[in-house]
Amino acid sequence: MPIVVGIETTCDETSVGIVEFLGQSRKKNKKIPQIRELSLVILSQEIHSKYGGVVPELASRSHLDNILSVFREAVDRAGIKLQDIDLISVANGPGLPGSLMVGVNFAKGLAQALSKKIIMVNHVEAHIVSPLIENDIPFPFFSLIVSGGHTSLYLVRDIGNYEPLLKTQDDAAGEAFDKIAKIFRLPYPGGPVIDSLSQGKEPIFYFPDVESEDFSFSGLKTFCIRTAKNWFGPFPLPEFLASAQKKIVDELFRKTVNKVSEISENFPEPIYIAITGGVARNSYMRSLLLKADGKIKFVFPHPRYCMDNGTMIAFLGGLRNLVFGQLSDLKEEINPTYRLKPSGGIG
Ligand code: KG4
Ligand code: ZN
Numbered sequence: 001m002p003i004v005v006g007i008e009t010t011c012d013e014t015s016v017g018i019v020e021f022l023g024q025s026r027k028k029n030k031k032i033p034q035i036r037e038l039s040l041v042i043l044s045q046e047i048h049s050k051y052g053g054v055v056p057e058l059a060s061r062s063h064l065d066n067i068l069s070v071f072r073e074a075v076d077r078a079g080i081k082l083q084d085i086d087l088i089s090v091a092n093g094p095g096l097p098g099s100l101m102v103g104v105n106f107a108k109g110l111a112q113a114l115s116k117k118i119i120m121v122n123h124v125e126a127h128i129v130s131p132l133i134e135n136d137i138p139f140p141f142f143s144l145i146v147s148g149g150h151t152s153l154y155l156v157r158d159i160g161n162y163e164p165l166l167k168t169q170d171d172a173a174g175e176a177f178d179k180i181a182k183i184f185r186l187p188y189p190g191g192p193v194i195d196s197l198s199q200g201k202e203p204i205f206y207f208p209d210v211e212s213e214d215f216s217f218s219g220l221k222t223f224c225i226r227t228a229k230n231w232f233g234p235f236p237l238p239e240f241l242a243s244a245q246k247k248i249v250d251e252l253f254r255k256t257v258n259k260v261s262e263i264s265e266n267f268p269e270p271i272y273i274a275i276t277g278g279v280a281r282n283s284y285m286r287s288l289l290l291k292a293d294g295k296i297k298f299v300f301p302h303p304r305y306c307m308d309n310g311t312m313i314a315f316l317g318g319l320r321n322l323v324f325g326q327l328s329d330l331k332e333e334i335n336p337t338y339r340l341k342p343s344g345g346i347g
Pocket of ligand 2: 127147308
């Protein structure tokens, strides 16, 4: 069965995933083949932690230093020989130009040296379809991507057919976590730190709502700075962070459910909302939404598939090639501002 290598270097994770496409289709979504992950290596660059955000020059240098050993480790763990690889899939955008260059040039070199096929895929699309790696979800379903760079809700009618429904009008949800952490001098990335400091804490602070249809998170920073500045006595930081976390999750939940309810009146039930991207690792969000009952079913990919990872790139590249016959050639380049074509089949 075809073996696909996925290479991910769009931001601050150097990752290689190797998957095998198994022929049989699933029960609910017959179009999507089953896959087996043979290995996944994710190296999260820690060098950015003290800078409060990703430093592009350091990110590309670190990808360059590590890509070969991450690839070798993935091949070793998968127990395959290089010649067993059938297809190389790489994310060529959107992302940081220097970081994308490392992944794309590595993938091209590999394709050329091994005489293998190559396909370049969109990183955001890989997040959108990542819930299908392990879950049998029928089309159409809703995919909410909540990461450091993107916060958008899509209606997924098919592979390649994504209707954008909501987006953020300012910061992404992950960016809001990161900026709040920076205000309180906590390390980058802020999401996991706020998540762990909030464990078991009461969200006693009230954050005002933003009345817009789209998501909005930029007001949170001002509220954080003002509250901390005007506070007398020891500041109850964990309770404050738990409140900020609750606010971000509530904002995502409320606006997503409103929009989905509006669109899905005639959809067969249950209605699936898959939540992906780094913020989907948040434990408060997972515990809250997994408990949700009713006609909407929330699906969370495994936490390792929520963050940037090579398996989702291998999965999307494999789908596009094996199911739809798509391929790239070696002349194709990085596309740092790569936008998804909203709909209209395989774009
Ligand atoms: O999808 P991702 O790994 O990279 C991007 O494509 O951006 O997402 C990274 C973002 C960061 O902003 C990080 O703070 C956030 O995901 N994040 C979390 C958690 N883990 C990562 N946010 C909230 N709670 C978490 N547990
Ligand atoms: Zn991402």
